[in-house]
Structure formats: C-alpha cells, structure tokens
Amino acid sequence: KAGVTQTPRYLIKTRGQQVTLSCSPISGHRSVSWYQQTPGQGLQFLFEYFSETQRNKGNFPGRFSGRQFSNSRSEMNVSTLELGDSALYLCASSPGVGVNEQYFGPGTRLTVT
Amino acid sequence: GESVGLHLPTLSVQEGDNSIINCAYSNSASDYFIWYKQESGKGPQFIIDIRSNMDKRQGQRVTVLLNKTVKHLSLQIAATQPGDSAVYFCAENRGKNAGNMLTFGGGTRLMVKP
Numbered sequence: 001k002a003g004v005t006q007t008p009r010y011l012i013k014t015r016g017q018q019v020t021l022s023c024s025p026i027s028g029h030r031s032v033s034w035y036q037q038t039p040g041q042g043l044q045f046l047f048e049y050f051s052e053t054q055r056n057k058g059n060f061p062g063r064f065s066g067r068q069f070s071n072s073r074s075e076m077n078v079s080t081l082e083l084g085d086s087a088l089y090l091c092a093s094s095p096g097v098g099v100n101e102q103y104f105g106p107g108t109r110l111t112v113t
Numbered sequence: 114g115e116s117v118g119l120h121l122p123t124l125s126v127q128e129g130d131n132s133i134i135n136c137a138y139s140n141s142a143s144d145y146f147i148w149y150k151q152e153s154g155k156g157p158q159f160i161i162d163i164r165s166n167m168d169k170r171q172g173q174r175v176t177v178l179l180n181k182t183v184k185h186l187s188l189q190i191a192a193t194q195p196g197d198s199a200v201y202f203c204a205e206n207r208g209k210n211a212g213n214m215l216t217f218g219g220g221t222r223l224m225v226k227p
Contacts, residue, residue, distance in 0.1 A: 033213055035215075035217075042218075042219050043157075043202065043204075043215075055212040056214045092213075092215075097213075100145045100147075100206050101162060102159070102213060102215065104149070104158070105156050106154075106155055106156045107156045
C-alpha cells in the first residue's frame with residue numbers, strides 16, 4: 001500500500017499571500033489530521049476530518065482552514081501568511097473513527113519570507 | 114535536514130546497548146498512547162502504541178511501558194543500532210471526545226555511537 005502523500009514538499013511564499021497544501025491518505029483511510037511542527041512549539045494539532053466533516057480543531061487562528069473531499073483527500077489553506085507560519089505541515093491518516101493508529105506523510109515545508 | 118527541536122533532551126547510547134526513552138503525560142483521561150520516530154527530513158514514523166487498559170506492549174526490538182499511576186510512558190529499544198538515531202516523540206489521545214487528535218511531547222533525540 002502506498003503511504004500518505006503530501007504535495008508540494010517545499011514551498012516558499014511571501015507575507016500576506018495564501019497557500020494550499022494537499023494530502024492524500026493511505027488507501028481506505030477515511031480520517032485525516034493536520035499538524036504543524038516548528039522548532040519552538042513542536043508538533044501541534046491543527047484539525048481532523050472524517051467523512052468530509054471537521055471533527056476537531058486545534059488552537060489556531062481562523063486563517064487556518066481545511067477541507068476533505070469525498071475520496072478522503074484533504075487540503076489545508078492558510079491565508080494572509082505571517083512569518084511565524086513557517087513550519088513543517090504534516091498530514092496523518094487513520095482508518096476511521098475509534099481507530100487511532102495514525103500514519104504521517106513526509107510533510108510540506110513552508111517558508112514565509 | 115529538519116530541525117525538530119532546538120533544545121531537545123538527548124540520549125546518547127553505544128551501539129548494541131538498550132535504550133530507554135521516557136515521557137510524562139499530564140491528562141489522566143488519556144487512554145491511548147503512541148511512540149513515533151522522526152528522522153531528519155521525514156515525517157514521524159509509527160513505532161508502537163498502547164491503550165490504557167494495558168501496562169506493557171512489545172514489538173520488534175521495542176517495548177512500551179505505561180504507568181498510569183504516575184502518568185509515565187517509556188519506550189525501550191533493545192540492541193540499539195545506528196539506524197535508531199532519530200528524534201522520538203510520545204503522543205497521547207485524550208479520550209473519545211478527542212477523536213484522533215494527538216497531543217505530542219517535546220521529543221527526545223537518540224544518538225547511537227558506533
């Protein structure tokens with residue numbers, strides 16, 4: 001089985017721009033979660049989607065949003081980028097509700113200049 | 114490579130020795146725990162998990178111990194190899210209302226000396 005794939009792998013944006021990141025979960029997995037990883041804050045939960053519905057949301061401003069499609073693929077969007085949004089954005093997939101094993105993709109490295 | 118933490122605690126072991134990585138958690142409602150390994154430039158890799166109704170679980174060369182009384186989790190790696198060098202994270206799921214949301218510890222860097 002192919003693992004979790006994330007595109008693009010690297011991205012450079014300017015302050016004020018917006019960005020969309022994509023995640024394709026493991027085939028058959030229906031839950032997708034997003035995390036932000038920075039040296040200062042570590043790994044922090046952004047949001048989780050299951051069956052196209054957001055189940056949980058972390059403590060991030062409204063500039064961070066996401067969605068999930070009927071094929072379980074997910075996107076996250078960050079609008080009005082700030083320098084502090086520079087991070088590794090990780091997507092994790094899980095079979096579904098109540099099954100907590102999660103597998104991470106390689107991440108998208110976002111640099112905001 | 115990625116810098117996953119500027120001031121991570123570091124455990125340095127000799128190749129072939131056993132390693133023990135510790136993690137404290139704070140939420141007594143947490144009922145599921147995972148250990149991840151993250152190598153430079155890669156996403157976290159699932160190692161082993163344990164539910165709160167267990168106190169020990171073994172995998173290939175790894176053992177996770179859970180002490181709910183003191184809210185402590187440990188990962189034991191037997192016969193540590195150079196390929197085990199990485200940052201290790203524990204993560205907890207804080208109960209059914211948390212869905213699949215994981216709360217991560219700060220990480221421990223494991224360095225294996227050949």
